[in-house]
Amino acid sequence: KLGELESELRCAGLLLDDAEQKLIKEKKVKEWFDELRETVYDADDLVYKIKTEALRNQQNNSFKTKVKNFLPTSFEKAIKGEIDGIVEKLKYLQKNNPGLRRVEKQELPERLPTPLAKESDVYGRDADKETIIKLLLSDDVSGDNLSVIAIVGMGGIGKTTLAQLVFDDERIKSNFNCKEWFTVEHGKVDCLKLMQKIIEKMTSDGFTIEEPFDLQNKLxxxxxxxxxxxxxDDVWDDDRQKWNLLxxxxxxxxxGSKILVTTRSTDVVSDMKAGRSIQYDLKEVSYEDGWLLFSTYARIDANMDEYSDDLQxxxxxxxxKCNGLPLAIKSLASLLAHERDKEKWVNILKNDIWDLYEKKSIDILPALWWSYYYLPSHLKSCFAYCALIPKSYRVTKQDIILLWIAEDLLCSTSNERMIEFGEECFRDLISRSFFQPAAHEDESAFVMHDLMHDLANFVxxxxxxxxDDNDLSNFSSKVRHLSYMGRDPKKFEALSKTKGLRTLILLEFESGKPWSLRMDHLLESLLRTWNCLRVLALYERNITKLPDxxxxxxxLRYLELVCHQIEEIPKTVCNLYSLQILMLKYCSNLTRLPTNIGNLINLRHLLLPPYLKEMPLQIGKLTSLQTLNKFVVGKNNGSAGIKQLKELQSLRGTLHISGIGNVTGIQDGLEAVLKDKKFxxxxxxxxxxxxxxxxxxxxVFGALKPHTNLKELAIxxxxxxxxxxxxxxxxxxNLVKVTLYNCTNCSVLPPLGQLSSLKDLKIVGFDGVKEINSEFYYSSAGSHVRGTKPFRSLESLRFEFLSKLEKWSFIEGKVEG
Structure with missing residues (x-):
């Protein structure tokens, strides 16, 4: 049965490429596409249920290798019936598809050329133009023949328009012997084809050279x-080998020869590096320039009150609303150029830009749509999932990646590499402008541009x-992933029609206002109607208790609690055998974990609260753990000792060990606690x-020697x-950062000058240090190699509260950092 289901899913998948290309243009294709996605969701839920039942039986020591040997008869019968229903639905959808072609290999659509820019219709780019031209006309003091300037920015921001203005400037024409424009088809660089085009344009020769070596020599x-x-123009290809060949x-x-590139990806810039490579980040136009652009395309006088004040x-x-994106402004202005009905202007103001596209306002969507369409399939799923993030909501990279993991969006890689693969995916989306750093925030915070959010909503x-409490009009029974920002628990009654909710994120709407929904009532609803829930996140400071x-x-695979009043986690949480991610880092009143936490055999990521007093004895059973932000050595015999860390060999990233003073002396195997944790x-x-x-x-400190792969150390x-x-x-x-705090009994600083990669060093609160001498630079054992210099990579050095420091001996001429 499962084999037949897999076969039908594969056959239906051959229609997806053609459907995805057309769904933005044809409503019937989008309806068919959504119906297929709903069926695929049902199939995925079914397979997940089977795996979960197998896991629960394994935990109960009744696991057998074949599904039919361990599934209860009633469950097996129900599953077979569901499989039959899904298979028939897939066959029906394939047979009744809206004229779609089967595509074995993705055929990328033709990219329409950008209309030629008229300088009189461009606003807010004078300074950008002059900067680019200045870079192009400047001499390369490095002596290299070729320099690359890359204009980088999100789709629709005006990269190509700016490049056109630069290309047509008379100063460019007079400074270069020749100039040519090449639009890179589908963003992918075909080196031989591009070289052929360059030769044809430069020589007017119509012949074709097939041998790559001859082609290179001819160029x-x-x-x-x-x-x-x-x-x-419009380069997306970040294949370094291709650029090296070119x-x-x-x-x-x-x-003095120059190449000007337009791209959405910062990776392209790094891979195209020539003698001098400069990245120019193109920003949004100002509000005033945006208004001038709008008034030009909407055919109204920006300075005269020809029309009513309301329209202005x-x-x-x-x-x-267009957030400084020229293409968005032009699209909306063109739509309104022949419309003077105030009500219609108001409707446009209140609708998302995707609604406008369905009404044939198509200029903005192609720019963003192609950005999405060209993404690899796994990145499409990762990006679409982020529609759950409210507009302008700040998120961290770690939070997003863990949600992707919980939803199996990173299932193409091994469990051991999933975090690293998620980081690669997130970096890729950033480089393509799908995410951008949050302004004036910690560098780990990111935000999605509103237009990108609209794109995520569309796909x-x-x-x-x-x-929220004001918008239930678009709610559908098909919804699988929901985030809610509101205060009215009665609104949840409308959610009872959902049949397979996977994600529920309850975000705190307004600080200080209590949330009247009782958790037991919510969970009762979850169990009654949303029995496929994989992700549950509760951002609510007034929740005081979770029901059993x-x-x-x-x-459930992901449980996140941002609940400051919770003091205890129910032991029944440890019955969630499928749980992979448990996020408790903001539960500030939580001081202990359930004693039976060892039952969570699949737990891979555990983020603990700030004031935890001890670790449960069973923590060592969580051998699948990859993320553990802290380990607290408790004072009581009933808590886990530090040797339990030895069992957690897959830990990676950051680990904070506190309470080391509670270690009862040197124990057998203490040296193995950290030395093998190479990740x-x-x-x-x-x-x-x-x-x-x-x-x-x-x-004890001597025995806690970590692996030499370590990059940052704090004591x-x-x-x-x-x-x-x-x-x-x-x-x-490999150490690049060392921080030493409040080691008041130490009279001598360690020989940190020997750390060849150390860039950032901070030493605070060493009351016993009276002198900084040669031992700070080299070890007393004489391990200094003749000719090497201490602190060769140091960039930042900070001393604070060395209250008894009297002397600092420098080694003249030998400190390199």
Whole structure:
């Protein structure tokens, strides 16, 4: 049965490429596409239920290799019936598709050329134009023949228009022997075809050279003794080998030759590096320039009150909504050029730009749509899922990646590499302008541009929905992923018609206002109608308790609690055998974890609250853990000792170990706690203030030697008198940041000058240090190699609260950083 289901899914998948190309143009295709997606959701839920039942039986020691041997008869019968129903639905959809072609390999659609720009119709780009021209006309002091300037920005921001203005400027014409424009088809660089085009345009020869070696030589010969200016428009290809091949041929031109590239991807810039490579980030136009652009295309006088004040005000609000994107402004203005009905202007103001496209306002959507269409399939799914994020909502990279993992959107890679693969996906989306850094925020915070959010909403259709108390009009029974920002629990009654909700994120709407929905009532609804829930996130500071029934959400893979008043997690949470991600880092009143946490055999990511007092004894059973932000060594015998960390060999990223003073002395195997954890990049070690046995502290610290792959190390409140030999050992050549806090009994600083990659060093609160001498630069064991200099990579050095420091001995001429 499962084999037949897989076969039908594969056959239906052959229609997806043609459907995806047409769904933006044809309503019937979008309806068919959504119906197919709903069926695929049902199939995926079914397979997930089977896997979950197998896991639960495995946990109960009744697992057998074949499904039919362990599934209860009633469950097996129900599953077979559901499979039959889904298979028949897939066959029906294939037979009754709206004229779609089966495509074995994706055929990329033709990209229409950008209309030629008239300088009189362009606003707000004078300064950008002058900057680009200045870069193009400047001499390359490096002596390299070829330089690359890349205009980088999101779709619709006006990269090609700016390049056209630069290309047509008389100063460019007079400074270069020749200039040519090349639009890169589908954003993918065909090196041989592009070289052929360059030769044809430069020589007017119509012949074709098929041998790559001959083609390269012909191109070099053609460009020799020429100072050229080329524009490569709309480049998406970041294949370094292709660019290396091109550059080797193009470098034969005269010194001062330039290439101007337009791209949405910063990766393209890094891969195209020639003698000098400059990235120019194109920003949105100002509001005033946007208004001038709007008034030109809407055919109204921006300076005279020819029309009513109301239209002027509405038009200005429309410009604000476009967020400085010229293509969006032109699209909306063109639609309104022959319309003077105030009500219609108001309707446009209140509708998303995707609604306008369905009414044949098509200019903005192609720009963003092609950005999406060319994404690899896994990135399409990752981006579409982000429609759950409310507009202007700040998110962190880690939070998004963990949600992707919970929804199996990164299933194309191994479990061990999933975080790294997720980071690659997120970087790729950033480089293509789907996400952008949040202004004036921590560098880990990101936001999605409103137009990109509209795109995510469009491709998600009815399956993802952001809801508040004022908007239930677009809510559909098909919704699978829901985020809610509101205060009225009665609104949840409308959700009872959902049949397979996978994601529920409840966001705090307004601080200080209590939420009247009782958690037991919510979970009762979840269990009754949303029995496929995989992700549950509760951002609500006034929730004080979770009911035991939360343990009945047997398909849950992700549980996040941002609930400051919660003091205890029910033991029934540990019945969630499928749980992979447990996020508790903002539960500030939570001090202990359930004692039976070892039942969570699939838990891979555990983020703990700030004031946890101890670890449960069963923590060592969580051998699948990859993320554990902290480990607290407790004072009681009933808590886990530090040796439990030895069992968690897959840990990666950041780990903070606190309460090290509670370690009861050197134990067998203590050296193995950290030394084999080669995937850890950041380690923090903390002691308590009230330590009596200082010799023990020295020994324990010495035994906690980490793997040499470590990149960042922080040590806090160590009470020993000396640092162990591994601190400052030159074998830790990957360390780039070291922070030492409040080690008040230490009189000598460790030999950190030996760390060849150390860039950032901070030392705070060393009351016992009176002198900084040569031991700070080299170890006393004489491990200094003749000719090497200490602190060769140091960029930042900060000392604070060394209250007894009297002398600092420098090594003249030998400190390189």
């Amino acid at each position: 070099k010969e053609t460009l020799m003794d020429k100072k050229f200016f080329f524009v490569f 550059k080797s041929s193009l470098a034969s031109g005269l010194c 005000e509405i038009g200005r609000d429309i410009v604000r 998600s259709g009815e399956f993802r929905f952001v809801m 029934s939360i343990g009945d959400l047997k398909y 850890l990049s950041e380690l923090s070690l903390s002691w308590e203030w009230d330590i009596d046995d200082l010799p023990k502290e020295n020994e 806090n409140a160590y009470r020993g008198t000396n640092f162990p030999n591994w601190v400052g050992d030159q074998l830790f050549s």
